[in-house]
Amino acid sequence: xxxxxxxxxxxxxxxxxNLVGPLAKKFKSALYDLKYKDIDLxxxxxxxxxxxxxxxxxxxxxxxxxxxxxxxLYSIIIIDNIxxxxxxxxxxxxxxxxxxxxxxxxxxxxxxxGGMGDISCKxxxxxxxxxxxxxFADDSYSQGYQCQTCGKFHSINxxxxxxxxxxxxxxTLSREHLLFCPKCKSHKLKYELTMMT
Numbered sequence: 001x002x003x004x005x006x007x008x009x010x011x012x013x014x015x016x017x018n019l020v021g022p023l024a025k026k027f028k029s030a031l032y033d034l035k036y037k038d039i040d041l042x043x044x045x046x047x048x049x050x051x052x053x054x055x056x057x058x059x060x061x062x063x064x065x066x067x068x069x070x071x072x073l074y075s076i077i078i079i080d081n082i083x084x085x086x087x088x089x090x091x092x093x094x095x096x097x098x099x100x101x102x103x104x105x106x107x108x109x110x111x112x113x114g115g116m117g118d119i120s121c122k123x124x125x126x127x128x129x130x131x132x133x134x135x136f137a138d139d140s141y142s143q144g145y146q147c148q149t150c151g152k153f154h155s156i157n158x159x160x161x162x163x164x165x166x167x168x169x170x171x172t173l174s175r176e177h178l179l180f181c182p183k184c185k186s187h188k189l190k191y192e193l194t195m196m197t
Contacts (some may be wrong), residue, residue, distance in 0.1 A: 022077050023066050034058055082102035101178055105187035108132060108175035115196040119153075121187035129194070131155040136172070140166045145173035149180030 017023045035050055037048065057163045066073065101107055106119070113132045120127040130153045132144040143161065149171025156173065163173040178187050 011067065014070050017070045017074075018063055018066050023070060025071055026073075028063055030062065031059065035134055049112065061112060105178040105180075106191055107178060107187050108146070113144070113191055115193055117191050117193040117195070119189055119191050121181035121184060121186055122188040122190060124181060124184040126181050126183040132191075143175060145175050146177070146179055147171040148174050148177060151183070151185070 007191060010174040019043050028169060034055070042105060050060045078148070098107055106113060116129065117134065119130050130144055133141065134155075135141045142157045144156045146152070146167035147154070147155050147167060150167040152165055152167055154165065154173055165171040165173055179189055180187050181189060
C-alpha cells in the first residue's frame with residue numbers, strides 16, 4: 001500500500017511536470033525546434049513539414065522521459081542554474097574591476113575600446129594605430145594586447161595561443177592591465193576609433 005502511494009505520487013509529479021514548469025517549457029522549445037529549426041524565414045525557403053509519425057514518436061518519447069526521469073532532469077536544470085549564476089557572478093566581478101580600472105586609464109577589455117583606432121599619449125608625442133578587436137568570417141577573432149615589459153602593442157588571433165612578446169625581454173602580453181605609453185610609460189592615453197571591425 002505504501003509503495004503504491006509513493007508510485008502514485010511520483011507519477012502525478014511526472015504528469016504535472018509535463019504540463020507546467022521548466023520541463024514543460026523545455027518540451028515546447030524542443031518541439032518548436034523540431035518543427036521550425038530548418039526553415040529560413042528570411043529567404044522563405046520551402047522546407048517539407050516534419051513527418052507526422054516522427055512528430056508523434058518525438059512527443060511520446062519526450063513525454064514519457066519527463067514522466068519517469070523528472071528527478072534526473074530537474075537535477076540537471078538545478079546544476080545548470082548554479083553554473084549560470086556562478087558565471088554571472090564572476091562576470092559581474094570582472095566588469096566591476098574593469099570599471100574601476102577604466103577610471104584610471106584605458107583597458108583593451110573595456111567596452112570603450114573596440115575595432116581599430118589611434119592611440120596617443122597626453123604626456124609625450126607617441127601615437128600609433130592599433131587593433132583592439134576584429135571578428136572574421138571563419139568565427140575566429142583578433143584582439144589587442146600590450147607587452148607588460150616594453151609596451152609594444154600586438155594584435156593576436158584567437159587561434160594563436162602564444163602570449164609572449166617578440167621583444168628582447170620576452171614580456172607577457174596582457175589585455176587586462178591598464179594600457180601605458182611604450183615611450184614614457186604614462187597611463188594618460190587617448191583612444192580614437194577610426195574603424196569598426
